Amino acid sequence: MKIVSSARLKDESKAQLLADFPDIDFSFRYGMKEVGEEVQDCEVLLTYGEDLTDEHIKEAKQLKWIMVLAAGLEKMPHEAICERNIIVTNVRGIHAVPMGEYTLNMMLQMAKKTKTFIKNEEAVNWERSVPVFELNGLTVGILGAGAIGQEVARLCQAFGMRTLGMNSSGNDAPFIEKMYTEDTVDALLRQSDFVVNVLPLTTKTASFMDEEKFASMKKGAYFINIGRGKTVDEHALIQALDAGQVAGAGLDVFKEEPLDANHPFWKHENVTITPHISGLSSKYQRRAMEIFKKNLIGYLNGRNETLINRIDLTKGY
Template identity: 50%
Template sequence: MQVLSTGKLKTNIKERLRETYPEVTFHFYPSMQEAEPKLAGAEILLTYGEDLNAELIQKASHLKWIMVLSAGLERMPFQAIKERDILVTNARGIHSIPMAEYTLSVMLQVARDTKQVLANESSKIWKKKTPIREITGSTIGVVGTGAIGSEIARVAKAFRMKTLGVNRSGHEVDHFDVIYKNEELSSMLPKCDYVVSVLPSTSETANYFTKEQFAAMKESGVFINIGRGDTVDEQDLIDALNEHQIAHAVLDVFKDEPLDSSHPFWKMENVTVTPHHSAISDNYQPRAIEIFEHNLIQYQKGTNDLKNVIDPDRGY
């Protein structure tokens, strides 16, 4: 059994995999360009999901399973994968801790006007009277109640926040006080002090947030996007911020990345821009490889007890 990896895995992880699974032949490369000569013989592919296309899938004549070492799958050539009946799993769930920490940290930063405080510090300005609010007891609405959304709600409970969530069916999820269906979003938004989007990029979520949703939010509301950039109509968000329909936006993801230096978001005082790093953690690779190892053992046994199996028709 040959496993080909095109992700830049840490040396200690590569060494441990080789030692733990001597019956498996591992080929580790830092890129698909360097790994491509080994592609035809690989049965399993480890990838971050951004280096595949239909042509490469066809070249991988022995490929049976793709393990994506991330949660995002929007660049995967699912039609070609489906035609070959290739199993796809991903690392869904490993981002929940760092992304929940990011979300609560930026909520505190906005509430305590940290952006202005740091600007004052840089300019050596001693200004004690800065608008500061508490997040304790406020209401958070999370759109996307999977592992990340549930962890955000769990951590928010430490601040005695009321937790509202939105998912497709309206099914109950741990740590949420109330769950709304997708079509009930407009009923939830006016109740929220903070609205957090954890939506993936799919045909169903494109421009999910437009002027209608921003108009429904509180004028004091804060919008936080840690999902995908194409779920938001950026011009509608800019208009909503300029017209003071909402108070602030914290954006970690954008339609085009990296964000162009000429983009209005950079200069807007009521926008906080971060470079798509909400999921970054020193525990990222160990957690992703833990899922891979579980699935590798089950795959070798020929069982169906695999984690995070992806439906190629839905893309998640």
């Protein structure tokens, strides 16, 4: 069996794979361009998914399983993969810890007016009348109550917050006190002091947070986006911020990245911008490899139904 990785792996990750699976022919490359003709005879492909094309799938006659070392799948050639009935798995969930911490950090800096105090410090301004508030007793509404959303909820509960969630099924989830669906999400928005968007990008979630949704939010609530930039109508968000409907926004993802230097988000006093880093962690690849190795054992033993994070490409997640 040949396994090709187009994802750049650390030396320790490569060594561990070679030691744990000595009978497998591994090829470690960086990018599909470097993989080249090797795609033709690989059975398993490790990739970040961003440079995989229809042509690659067509050439990969032996390909049976794609392991995506990321959570987002929007750049994958879905139709070509579905036509071949190729198995796709990803590392959904390994971002939960860093993205949960990022979200709480963003909420705390909004509540404690950290940006204002940093500016005051730089201006040597001793100003104690800045209005701060507690998270305790407030309500957070989490759009996308999967592994990341549940970790956000767990941390919020530690701060004494009430947790609401939205998912596609409406089924209960750990740490979510009340679950909503897309059809009932307005009730979540009306109650939430913080709305945290963790939605993946699918045909159903594109521009999900639009003018109507922002208008449904509790006036003066805060919005945080750690999901996908294209799930938010950015113009509608700016209008909501300017009108005071949304008190502030913490944004890690955007419709177009990098964010254009002339984008109004940059100069908006009530917006905090980070460059798509909420999921970064020094433990990222180690966690990804743990999922891959467990899945590889299942695959080698013909237990494809047990593979972790198997993706339904018709849904996009």
